[in-house]
Structure formats: structure tokens, C-alpha cells
Amino acid sequence: MVVCNLNCPSCPLAYICIPLAIGAAIAFKRYKGKLQKKRFVSQFGFLFISNTALIFGATGLIYTYFYCWESPFALMACPIGVIEHAFADRTWYLLPYLIGFIAFVSIIFGRAACGWACPIGFLQDVMKGRKVEKRKEIDKKLRMIKYLILIAIPVASYITRTLAYTDICPIGGLTATLPHLAIDPYGYTFTFFFYPKMINVVGFFILVAFITRGWCRHLCPVGAMMAQFNKVSVLQIKFYEERCIKCYRCAAVCPMQINMPYENKSGECIRCGKCIDACPKNALEFKFTWQ
Amino acid sequence: MKKVVYALVAAILLSAGAYIAYYQVESLNIARCLGCLAMEPKVEKFASFWVEYPDNYKQSGVPPHPQWIVDEAKEKVVMLFFWFEGCEACKRQWENMEKAEMVEGGEANGSFTNAFSYAKLITIDIVNSKDKDVLKIYHPKQIMEAPTTVILFEKNGTIYWYAFSGEANGKGGRPDINGLIDILEKAKEEKYGGV
Numbered sequence: 001m002v003v004c005n006l007n008c009p010s011c012p013l014a015y016i017c018i019p020l021a022i023g024a025a026i027a028f029k030r031y032k033g034k035l036q037k038k039r040f041v042s043q044f045g046f047l048f049i050s051n052t053a054l055i056f057g058a059t060g061l062i063y064t065y066f067y068c069w070e071s072p073f074a075l076m077a078c079p080i081g082v083i084e085h086a087f088a089d090r091t092w093y094l095l096p097y098l099i100g101f102i103a104f105v106s107i108i109f110g111r112a113a114c115g116w117a118c119p120i121g122f123l124q125d126v127m128k129g130r131k132v133e134k135r136k137e138i139d140k141k142l143r144m145i146k147y148l149i150l151i152a153i154p155v156a157s158y159i160t161r162t163l164a165y166t167d168i169c170p171i172g173g174l175t176a177t178l179p180h181l182a183i184d185p186y187g188y189t190f191t192f193f194f195y196p197k198m199i200n201v202v203g204f205f206i207l208v209a210f211i212t213r214g215w216c217r218h219l220c221p222v223g224a225m226m227a228q229f230n231k232v233s234v235l236q237i238k239f240y241e242e243r244c245i246k247c248y249r250c251a252a253v254c255p256m257q258i259n260m261p262y263e264n265k266s267g268e269c270i271r272c273g274k275c276i277d278a279c280p281k282n283a284l285e286f287k288f289t290w291q
Numbered sequence: 292m293k294k295v296v297y298a299l300v301a302a303i304l305l306s307a308g309a310y311i312a313y314y315q316v317e318s319l320n321i322a323r324c325l326g327c328l329a330m331e332p333k334v335e336k337f338a339s340f341w342v343e344y345p346d347n348y349k350q351s352g353v354p355p356h357p358q359w360i361v362d363e364a365k366e367k368v369v370m371l372f373f374w375f376e377g378c379e380a381c382k383r384q385w386e387n388m389e390k391a392e393m394v395e396g397g398e399a400n401g402s403f404t405n406a407f408s409y410a411k412l413i414t415i416d417i418v419n420s421k422d423k424d425v426l427k428i429y430h431p432k433q434i435m436e437a438p439t440t441v442i443l444f445e446k447n448g449t450i451y452w453y454a455f456s457g458e459a460n461g462k463g464g465r466p467d468i469n470g471l472i473d474i475l476e477k478a479k480e481e482k483y484g485g486v
Contacts, residue, residue: 060309060317069320070327077320081327085319089376094315097308103301107294162379166327177328187333189463191380194329234294290294 013183027126033277039115043122050075050119062098064105065118066222068169068176072183079222080153084166087157106226110233114216114223115272120171121216124255125272127205129212131257139257143217143268146224153221165221167193170200212255216270227267234288235271237264243283250275250284260284318418319375323436326379331457332436336464337474340444340451340481348431356443356450357425360413364445368410368478371441373426374398375418380458381438384468387459391468409479429454442474444482451481 008014024044031040050063051073058069061076069078079098086094105113114121149165156164166172177197181188207214216223239261250260253274258266260275261284276284325331335347344350356364363369374381381398388394394401394412403412417423417435427433429441429452436456443452453474461467466474 058317058320060313060315060320062316070324074320077316081319082316085377091315091376093308094312095308096304097312097316100301100303100305100308104298104305107298107301162382163324163327163377166324167329167379172327173329177330180328180330188330189333189457191326191329191331191458193326197329232294232297234298290292 015182023126030126030128033274035273035277039272042116043119043125046117047119047122062101064102064113064222064226066120066171066220067118068172068174070172070176070180072176072179074176078172079225080165080169081163083154084157084163087154088161088163102225103229106229107233109235110230110271111223111226111267111269112235112271113226114220115270118216118222119175120220121213121270124208124213124215127208129208129214130210131212145218146220149219150221150224168196168200170197170204173197173201174204212257213270217256217268223270230267230269231265234290236287236289237269237271237273237276238285238287238289239264240283240285243281245281245283247280249278249280253278315418318423319377321435322375322378322417323434324375324378324380325436325438325457326381326383331380331463331465332431333463334431334455334457334465337453337455337466337470340442340453340478342449342451349433354428354450354452356428356452357422360425360443361445361450363411363413364443364450366411368442368444368475368482370403370410370412370475371425371429371439371443372398372412372414373417373423373437373439373441374414375416375437378437384438384440384458384460387468388471391472393468393472407475409483410475430456440471442478444478446482451478 008018011017028040031037050067051071053073053075056075059075062079062082063076064079066080067078068074069076069081079102082094082098086092086098153165177194178201204215207219211217244261254260255272255274256268256270258268263269264284273286276286335345343353360369374385385394385398385401392404393407395404396402398414399416401412401414403410415422415425417426417437423435426435426439430436430439438458439454439456440459441452441454443450455465457463457465459466459468459471461470
């Protein structure tokens, strides 16, 4: 078992950890506002927890965000991988567990896992892509792609009886294939799907560099699964209209470019709380409400 | 009130689902699907059969071969094929072995064709089989990686073996299907030669 003893000069993985630690220190400065500092800690914590298989072993829990279970130290299972196995292997009994897991977390927190836990969301926040203004209708259509992907994944797995999406998954490439290569650069030969996977990883970086949270907005099938629960979730962003001075700072800072404060129940909201931090009149706040 | 009902329904679904599927998901999580990574490990190219673990293994000494495998290896040359549903590289290797008329039937209950009557094929599903942990004995990193192929036989009380992870496709030191057949033939020759 590899356990960090803080003795970096003698550690074969120091070349991965040290740049990550430096990156985290730089990224921390980008998180402005009380809630955002907390969110950084949460995101960093979940990145750590996601990779604790060395301590706890691989478990049967399911990530409520996108992270590859083939990652070297993955603690939990990828929700998309579970869907693919259910349809490719005809193991339908996996589905109630997955749906229950996603539904339970999403009914309580809405899509907050995207904003507060997802390591891919964390990466996008750190990269802080540009905010591209698109025509509303076009943007709305592009946001539908993630739902189409979510529908296509089980269909493709059922027809091909393979993990068809996994073959080209950029998140798998980023969080599993590349880390395995980083740990053992000369230890592998590549299969046919290595190259499409890497092209998609490059595509992912281009997307998120040009569009803030571009992956979450347009392509993430896990986000698509959770989005529908935002309207009924216990955690809501409450809008006090009487306090609002219509400065629209909330809309300006929203990484998902939602029409805040009016679309506070939108399925696109990742509950990051940037709007709450930006509001000078406290017209927005997180509230757990069972009503 | 509505939200309480939703949360309760989700909690019931989650609990029931966990009861049915937790261990299956855990096994899937433990199993490393090489096709999913789009990479396969380089292995030590076959030169001769091993008795003890070679240098690239974490373990050392003679492997603790399970008794039931030793018993099988006394009778015939044994090939263990570790696989699981959804593992594309496993599927490809199986299909190629079928094309080469090495095996027949599905991965779950397949066997060698008559041309390999000197050998016994044992397929082990690394997600569902009770014998799945046998893989750790023969894997260099002691992990559940599929596909993994092990060929072994017994002669004069000694178990000789060779193992590789990844598809038998001739890359990274692994044999292709013809190479695999050659290894089986070599095992046959060594087991029965000079008797």
C-alpha cells in the first residue's frame, strides 16, 4: 500500500503530487467570497475522497458526479459505467440502486454535487474558461446535447453489448488513462480506442477553455441526470425579491449563465453560490426547505 | 410534504437497490477493465515456463497455487481465462480464440475444442465467480485485471506456469492467438515429453 509520508524526495509519485499541490495553492486565490472559499475546500476534499481506494479499498458506492472508476485509486463507481454495464450485460438490477443513489442525493442537494463535489467541475472552475455570449435559442439547444448523450449511452450499450461510451469517454481518458500513464509511462501498449479517447480529452480542454463550465452545460450526462431534481430539491437558492436592486451581478457571475435571479430553480443551476456571494443586498441565499 | 415523499421514495429505492446490487457494483469497481482504459500492460514475453514468480511480480517464491488447480494441472495442461461481462478486450480475445478453433461455447462455460484435448480451459468471471480471487495469485500487481490468461501444468510434483494480462494480440510482449497456441503446445510437449 502506498501511503503519503510527506517524504517527497524519495516518493516515486512526487512528480504528480507536487504540481497538484502548487496548482491547488494558485487555484485557491481564484475563489473569492466566503462561500467560494468553502466550496474550494469541499471540491478539494471530494477530489481527495474520490481517490482513497488505497485506504478504504474500492467500494460499491456510486459517485454522484463524473469520475472514472478505472482511475488508479477510485473509491466509488462511475454512474455512467453502471448504466453501461446494466444495459450491456443485461444486469437490470443495477438500475434501481443507481437511480436511488442519484435521486436521493439530488432530491436533497439538487445539482450541488456539480458545484461542490465534482472533480471535473473543480478543474473547470480552476481553468475559469471564457464566458461566450451566445444567442439564447442556440444556447438552449446546445444544452440539450447532454440529455441526448444520456439517452444514447444506454441505447448504444444495449445494441453493441459493450461499454460503448467508455471507449471514447474524455473524463475516463482524463481521470483514468492519463493517471495510469503518469504512474507508469512505459508500462502500456495502446488499443485502437486510445487515440479517439485522447482526441476527446483535447476537445474537452478546448471546450472548457472557451466556455465556462462548458462540459457541465453542454455535454455532461451525469449533470443531465441530476438536473431534473433541481426544481424539487430540498436545497434551494431562495430569492428575496423585495431586497433585489436589479443590479444583476448575480447573473454576471453565474458560470452556467443562467438568467439569475429569476431562474433560481433552473435545472442548469449547479448551486455553486457565486450569485449569493455577489449579491450586495443578500437577496439570494441557500435554504434547506421541505415545503 | 411532497419533498418528504420524494426523499422517502428515493431512500427506499436506494436501500433496496443497495441490498441487491452493492456487492455487484463493488466487484465491478474492483475489476480493472483494460479495454476501458484503452491501454494494456506490457508483459514479460514468453521464453520458458516459470516455477517461481519472475522479477516483475510483487510476490516472490513459488505461487500458492490453489489445490483444485493443482489437481487439474496433474491431469492436463490448464489454461485459466479471467474475464467479465462488458470487458471488450476479453470478448475480442474469446472471439479470436473461437475463430482459431481453439475454444467453443461462451466465455461463461466455454471449453477447448477437440484439437486441444490435452488441455483444460477454466474460465473465471472476475466479477461473479467464487474463485475470482485466484487472479491475484497470478497477476504481477495482485489486482483484478481482465483479460488475464494463465497456462500451467504439473510435472514431477512441480507446477510450471506462465501468465499475461491484456488481450492476446501480439503487442507489448503478449502472444497473439497463434503464439498462445504455441505456448499450449510447448506446455504439452514439456508435460508429456520424455514420458
